[in-house]
Amino acid sequence: MTLIELRGVSKTFPPTRKGGEPVHAVRDVDLSVEAGEIVGIVGYSGAGKSTLVRLVNALEPATSGQLFVDGTDLTTLGERQLQKVRLDIGMIFQQFNLLQSRTVWGNVAYPLEVAGVPKAEHQRRISDLLNFVGLADKAHAWPEELSGGQKQRVGIARALATSPKILLADEATSALDPETTVEVLRLLAKVNTELGITIVVITHEMDVVKTIADRVVVMEQGRIVEQGPVFEIFSAPREQATRRFVATLVDAVPDAVEIEGLRRTHGGRLLTLSFRDESVSQSAVFAEIIGRGVEFELVFGGIEDVRGRSFGHLTLELRGDAAAVDEAVRAVGALVETTEVA
Amino acid sequence: MDRVVELRPEFVEGLIVTLRLAAAGLFVGGAIGLAIGTALYVSRTRGIVPSRPVSVILNVLVNIMRPIPFVLILIVLQPVSRWFGISGISEGHAVVTIVFASAFGIARIVEQNLVAVDPGVLEAARAMGASRWRVVRTVLLPEACGSLILGFTYALVAIVDMTTLAGIIGVHSLGYVALTYGLRQFDWTVTAVAILIIIVIVQIGQFAGNAWARKVLRR
Numbered sequence: 213m214t215l216i217e218l219r220g221v222s223k224t225f226p227p228t229r230k231g232g233e234p235v236h237a238v239r240d241v242d243l244s245v246e247a248g249e250i251v252g253i254v255g256y257s258g259a260g261k262s263t264l265v266r267l268v269n270a271l272e273p274a275t276s277g278q279l280f281v282d283g284t285d286l287t288t289l290g291e292r293q294l295q296k297v298r299l300d301i302g303m304i305f306q307q308f309n310l311l312q313s314r315t316v317w318g319n320v321a322y323p324l325e326v327a328g329v330p331k332a333e334h335q336r337r338i339s340d341l342l343n344f345v346g347l348a349d350k351a352h353a354w355p356e357e358l359s360g361g362q363k364q365r366v367g368i369a370r371a372l373a374t375s376p377k378i379l380l381a382d383e384a385t386s387a388l389d390p391e392t393t394v395e396v397l398r399l400l401a402k403v404n405t406e407l408g409i410t411i412v413v414i415t416h417e418m419d420v421v422k423t424i425a426d427r428v429v430v431m432e433q434g435r436i437v438e439q440g441p442v443f444e445i446f447s448a449p450r451e452q453a454t455r456r457f458v459a460t461l462v463d464a465v466p467d468a469v470e471i472e473g474l475r476r477t478h479g480g481r482l483l484t485l486s487f488r489d490e491s492v493s494q495s496a497v498f499a500e501i502i503g504r505g506v507e508f509e510l511v512f513g514g515i516e517d518v519r520g521r522s523f524g525h526l527t528l529e530l531r532g533d534a535a536a537v538d539e540a541v542r543a544v545g546a547l548v549e550t551t552e553v554a
Numbered sequence: 555m556d557r558v559v560e561l562r563p564e565f566v567e568g569l570i571v572t573l574r575l576a577a578a579g580l581f582v583g584g585a586i587g588l589a590i591g592t593a594l595y596v597s598r599t600r601g602i603v604p605s606r607p608v609s610v611i612l613n614v615l616v617n618i619m620r621p622i623p624f625v626l627i628l629i630v631l632q633p634v635s636r637w638f639g640i641s642g643i644s645e646g647h648a649v650v651t652i653v654f655a656s657a658f659g660i661a662r663i664v665e666q667n668l669v670a671v672d673p674g675v676l677e678a679a680r681a682m683g684a685s686r687w688r689v690v691r692t693v694l695l696p697e698a699c700g701s702l703i704l705g706f707t708y709a710l711v712a713i714v715d716m717t718t719l720a721g722i723i724g725v726h727s728l729g730y731v732a733l734t735y736g737l738r739q740f741d742w743t744v745t746a747v748a749i750l751i752i753i754v755i756v757q758i759g760q761f762a763g764n765a766w767a768r769k770v771l772r773r
């Protein structure tokens with residue numbers, strides 16, 4: 213079932229000063245998110261990621277296009293009805309945005325008050341939520357007494373209070389250290405699997421996408437330039453922007469500077485092998501080389517694992533009889549994608 | 555010093571009137587100032603309820619009213635008070651003037667403190683389904699509460715100053731006591747005692763305000 217669907221959605225902000233240009237933050241975006249999936253939205257600063265998710269919970273009205281959440285076109289609703297819709301969409305933020313005037317307990321109580329949940333039910337609901345995020349012992353702490361990771365856990369508990377169907381996470385781990393990031397991501401994965409909540413994560417860290425997303429959407433200048441299952445996009449990025457993002461995660465093909473460095477120490481023929489199909493085992497490929505009496509050495513690259521499926525690029529230096537090397541290159545090329553390093 | 559003892563009833567009345575006027579300025583003027591300041595904040599271009607006309611009108615009004623010296627307001631507003639059936643040289647008129655002046659002064663203080671509230675928190679509340687009015691009531695004002703208390707405490711000094719000046723229209727504040735029995739009769743002791751009482755009032759207010767703000771801000 214499609215839970216979120218955007219059809220030709222655009223958002224243009226009026227010029228911020230007189231005589232300035234209007235800002236086309238989101239341009240003609242089509243996107244659907246299925247119930248139960250985790251979608252990662254990546255893009256450089258200013259690509260329009262935050263604006264896109266703020267359209268989904270109608271914090272900003274779309275300039276044009278249609279935007280369906282759970283079957284309802286948000287662009288047809290008034291403010292009162294949108295407030296109801298927002299109860300079904302939780303949101304967490306990079307800066308956590310906890311209410312400083314309330315304790316952890318009070319923060320989680322806030323959305324319950326907004327939703328008009330009877331006071332008598334608060335106690336149980338809040339305890340359950342704090343247990344779920346592992347902060348039961350911090351119920352009466354003030355926000356400034358918490359670490360970043362704990363603050364984000366409160367943010368998550370608060371976002372889940374009204375049992376939403378969707379959770380929007382805008383750079384939710386960008387202010388956290390790597391270890392805490394992993395913990396928070398694990399919690400988000402638990403939100404998805406145990407509660408069945410659909411999650412949209414915005415990030416500029418490919419690691420985050422790799423760890424929890426099923427699907428990735430790449431944005432550039434307000435447009436979606438590429439999208440697909442994480443493994444497909446990571447192992448075979450098409451667009452320039454996507455390639456740059458993927459390169460932050462996997463040492464792909466050596467660039468010009470790296471080639472120069474390799475050349476200095478490696479006199480043999482350099483060949484990059486791209487593995488992405490599990491049906492071809494590395495050992496079968498190496499057997500083709502060894503079998504022809506060609507020596508090789510791994511000089512560059514790496515293999516990444518995305519949810520049990522691996523892909524990556526390995527650059528080999530091949531040495532030996534020129535004819536045998538030619539033969540080996542041809543045989544290997546029949547098994548996997550190869551690129552000759554000039 | 556005998557004279558001070560002799561004038562005790564005058565001092566007591568002066569103290570009571572001063573406190574009454576200051577309370578009117580702080581609470582009634584404060585409430586109006588809070589409303590105007592909040593309206594100034596929410597109507598800003600990127601505010602919670604942006605409104606160019608409201609913003610322009612309020613800003614012009616506040617900018618015109620604030621720089622007018624209190625003594626002049628006291629005189630200029632006399633016809634207004636009379637129109638309401640209040641004598642222009644009565645305590646009633648002093649109340650009207652002090653409420654008026656403190657409301658506009660406090661409005662700006664309120665606006666400044668609200669601007670300092672993290673917009674992210676307001677956005678989070680909106681994302682949780684809160685209406686704009688609820689965001690103002692349950693997030694904006696509580697988040698600004700500590701600094702608002704400090705702002706009101708700061709305003710108290712100016713308000714006590716106003717009560718003193720109200721003495722010139724014959725309102726029996728401590729300022730009147732100092733003016734009539736101290737300055738005009740060249741009795742420096744009387745003047746000094748009046749000043750001392752005013753200092754004590756301000757100190758107590760300042761202390762209470764600081765303590766309360768510290769409790770709310772937790773620092």
Ligand SMILES: Nc1ncnc2c1ncn2[C@@H]1O[C@H](COP(=O)(O)OP(=O)(O)OP(=O)(O)O)[C@@H](O)[C@H]1O
Nearest residue numbers: 225228235237255256257258259260261262263264
């Ligand atoms: N309220 C606004 N008014 C005017 N322009 C805006 C507004 N919000 C965002 N923009 C502009 O829209 C564009 C997209 O901004 P957005 O915040 O969506 O980018 P982003 O991809 O989230 O970037 P980042 O990674 O830095 O958070 C930017 O050029 C930004 O300046």
Ligand SMILES: [Mg+2]
Nearest residue numbers: 261262263382
């Ligand atoms: Mg952003």
